[in-house]
Amino acid sequence: MKVYIAVVGNFPFGMASAYRIQCYAKALHYAGNRCTIVSTRTGKKMAGKSLLHSDSYDDVDFKAILNASPFKGQILTHLWQELEAYFLLAYLLFRFKRFDTIWLYGMGFIPRVLLLLFMRLLKKKVVLELNEFPYATERTRLTKINWFNKLLQKLTIDYLLRNFNGIVAISESLFQVASKADREKKVLKVPILVDLEKRGGPNTDFSNGMPENYVFHAGSLSVQKDGIFNIVEAFILAHKQLELRGVKLKWVITNTASQVWAKIEKTLKEAGLFDHLIITGYLNEDELNKWMSHSRVLIINKPDSFQNKYNFPTKAGDYLLSGRPLILASADQEINRFISDGKQGLIVAQNDSKSLADSIVRLVLDPELAQKIGAEGRERALTSFDYRVHAERISTFFKNLA
The missing domain is CATH 3.40.50.2000 (Glycogen Phosphorylase B;)
Structure with a gap:
């Protein structure tokens, strides 16, 4: 089985989300599957091509549309962030023969609808990672409008979620939301994950200049x-x-x-x-x-x-x-x-x-x-x-x- 994890955002140099995505990829690898992470940007300049950058990070293959954002101005950066989901969608359509399943992380309502539509036509499976209640956070000017948030929530929960082939939820509350939306129960609860190779245990040696308390x-x-x-x-x-x-x-x-x-x-x-x-x-x-x-x-x-x-x-x-x-x-x-x-x-x-x-x-x-x-x-x-x-x-x- 070949899985692409599609990420709207930074990988491998992201925040906590990048670490969680990497753990997902390692879990699939560990069970004998092939997995590649496809992100819209690396988050940090890396040696190689500026566009469609391919590399491996900590034994996980990834591809990034942009090798870090080249934009300096706030307006251009914001414009890219508004459009990057569509560039990711276009890339996935171009590479559709390379994978069996898309595992989607991030992406707004309209790009999700388009991705589902095109992937269904191409007979590909699409899985959504649900890590927040839909549109419970305010991230853009448009979704700060309360009534618009509620509209997107209703459309997502009542109509969109049931059309995914599967949903991975990180909490029991989200599992219940997804299960109600998808009566066929194509929902898996997976908690936060850790990588033992990346995180050590306690250290009480303060001789290296660390403050003691x-x-x-x-x-x-x-x-x-x-x-x-x-x-x-x-x-x-x-x-x-x-x-x-x-x-x-x-x-x-x-x-x-x-x-x-x-x-x-x-x-x-x-x-x-x-x-x-x-x-x-x-x-x-x-x-x-x-x-x-x-x-x-x-x-x-x-x-x-x-x-x-x-x-x-x-x-x-x-x-x-x-x-x-x-x-x-x-x-x-x-x-x-x-x-x-x-x-x-x-x-x-x-x-x-x-x-x-x-x-x-x-x-x-x-x-x-x-x-x-x-x-x-x-x-x-x-x-x-x-x-x-x-x-x-x-x-x-x-x-x-x-």
Whole structure:
């Protein structure tokens, strides 16, 4: 079986989504299938052709329409992002003899409809990866209009989903949405996946210049998805408690690309703690592993929002795999199915900065508890999220599609 994973976005140098896509490809390979990732751009300039770039990354073959975006101006970049799904569609039509099944990641409503139409005419199978409730996030000016979002949601759920040959959902809530839309139950639930070869275990050697006590936060500084101000407030409260015990706590983040960054910066400066913030910038895989594996505490903070009800944070698998202790501020969400309080993590109430701060202090001051929770969390990642555990299920699902 030959599968193309079609990606509107960056691969291999993308964010969490690129890592998840790569795990899918490795799972298919592991089960004896051929798989190629086709993306609209690489995300980073690589040696080779600027257009229709072909290469291999970490033993996964990929093709990118653009070898990184050549556009400097904001207008041209935005225009390309609006049109890139159509270029991807054209490429797939041109290469249709090379694959049996398309696994679709990303793409808006109209390109999806066109892709389904053309692939049906060419007698190809199309599978959709469902990782968010359709149009629950606001990504373009057009879909920020509430009534238009609701229209796209209705069209997608009531009509579009049932026309895919199969759907892969990453959470139970999304599985239920897809199953209701597709009465033939051509739906497979696959949680977030991890690659053991890419992520190491805990590391307590601080002789290499790493700070000794810090809380690490990977990814965006989002209010809706990550409740970032609760984390900021918890850091301030935890720092005050630990300082009384002679422990200096730092907060490490990977970027400041957020609409609320100015407010975060102001809050930390008013608390006199901006100097205790470390901004790493973009981290490659080795650097990301290093920062995670040395962290005293890792936090997943998921406020009660419509978006969080359906999604599954990709970084949860890597956090657990790192072997460092996890604090989870979440309730009745997909991640809660895998975490028990006091075992794979400490669970605190949502929107409760004080409880979050108290848990940070508890783990920093109790290394034995931190080690125990980290070890159980890593075991959970090994048994539940390793792509090899799910490889045969994914392969069988694809082979049995009508």
